[in-house]
Amino acid sequence: MKKNLGVLIVSMQLLCCLLAGCNEKTEKTKIVYWSMWRKEEPQAQVILDAAKAFTRETDIIVDIVFNGRNIRSALLPALNAGEPIDVFDEDIERVSSEWKDYLLPLDEYTAKAYPTTEGKPYSTVLNKQLYNLAKELGGGTVKNIPYQPSAFVVMYNKDLFAQAGIEKPPKTWSEFLRVCERLKAIGVPAITVDDLYMACLFGYNMDRLVGERATLNMIQNKDFSGWQVLEFGKIWENMAKKGYISADAASNVWPAGQNEMAAGKVAMYLNGTWLPNEIKNRAPHFKWGAFAWPAMSPKGDGIEANNYGSQSFAVNKNSKHPEAAFRFIVWLTTGDWDAVLADESIGIPAGNNTPWPAQLAEANVIVNNTTNRLDWAVGMEKSPQIHAKIQENFKKLISGELNAAGFASAMHIDSRRGGNQIF
Structure with missing residues (x-):
């Protein structure tokens, strides 16, 4: 009797649960x-x-x-x-x-x-x-x-490198310049940039010239009077004069730089590993390569230092x-x-x-060999004012409106305005 009563109670509970819509599976x-x-x-x-x-x-x-x-x-x-x-x-x-x-x-x-x-x-x-x-x-x-x-690296066109007889990507600045000359010989500007990544390009150059700590100090102290700024001016004045950088780079507004890459008009672009995805519909057969920004000075970081996130x-x-x-x-x-x-x-x-x-x-390979993680743009976008100043003067530098000395002067501290002002 007790057994039958127990079965009845359980059955009633199940029926009530089903009627109430409380089936656990739902x-x-x-x-x-x-x-x-x-x-x-x-x-x-x-x-x-x-x-x-x-x-x-x-x-x-x-x-x-x-x-x-x-x-x-x-x-x-x-x-x-x-x-x-x-x-x-x-x-x-x-x-x-x-x-x-x-x-x-x-x-x-x-x-x-x-x-x-x-x-x-x-x-x-x-x-x-x-x-x-x-x-x-x-x-x-x-x-x-x-x-x-993602990692911030130089993305390059492997087909253009092959056409120029370039067998491997550069690791030093002298090797980089030889790559630029070979690409120029086949009628291709080596590298492009646009407004979105100009501060990144500047920051990476500073890191390779004087190292991460000194580069971040430039931002913290608002001090752009060091030799590295003039050296940057000389490097990129020369890059523009020799035709190594796209003639459109000074006026490029993002995504103009990646559009140049997709069209095969330039061979290199300091950008991120997201780039192949961003232009895959325009260049579905693009053969991608990547290398870390080259070493530029014994005082700076080498290819082991990169931004990733x-x-x-x-x-x-x-x-x-x-x-x-x-x-x-x-x-x-x-x-x-x-x-x-x-x-x-x-x-x-x-x-x-x-x-x-x-x-x-x-x-x-680059990510696996990175031992020093850099800040985004090596800090050069932390201050909107400094970011804008880099864009303004870099455009003038590669368009010929400023020479190296003029670029360094434009980025220099104005001591007449308190000694700690970049503007």
Whole structure:
């Protein structure tokens, strides 16, 4: 009798649950992900497909909001307002600084193994340099997870190099000038630049002439009176006079520089590993090479010093589903989906064992051999005023409006205005 009564009670409970619509199989966890990508970008398309596969595998629903770059202004007000956002992404340094108050420490999650990490702790399968960078930016605690890494290097046209008889990329400035001369001989300007990357070009030259610390001191002290500024003027006055730099470079407004590359009008462009993806539709058969900006002076850094970084994922510390959010991050940054994301975006994978796209094979070597990570533009964009001043005077230098001495003078401290003014 008791047994029959128990069966009856269980049966009644199940019936009530079904009538109330409380079948556990229909109650799936949902996480909200605010993305930095636009829907039409290849990264977004891959992430959408990956999210569907993740839901099929885990029963965790991923609600994706594609903000595009507007996330930079929209995310913080949303977090402050308590919107239910579980995971978000953007540049690794921006996430670490601008949204630091909402970052959940992730060390306990990164120490675990997951199905796509082949039994290894998650922390051991990610790009080691970028994982260490995330830990450094988090003050010793990992608070965001790098993905879509990038490096700032010289991207070049391998076909044009071959036509000019250039067998290997340059490592020193004298080798670089020989490369420029060979390219000129086949009627191709060696290098281009545009307004977006002029400060980067200046910063890399300063680093190679006097080193990272001295370059950053120029910004901190607003002191551009050193010999390196005049030397830069001489170098690029000469580059322009010899026809080594594109005649359009002075007037180029981004993306004019990459358009020149896509059209095969120039051979080199100091830019990032994102470049092949940005022009793939205009130049689908482009053969890409990459090398680190050459060494220029015994006083400066060599090719071991480069800027690299990444986008990154973070989990909102107020998330109700932090473990589910982290599982989705693991899903995107390891295994098959890490490879698909790298292939479709022609980008660097996040995982150590994921193959790099063929277009970035030479960039892989550069990243692996980088022992000194430089700030973006080696600090030259930290001050909007200095950034603008570099653009203004560099344009005048390569157009012939200023010579080397005039460039150095234009960048020099005006002692009559307080002794510590660049303007």
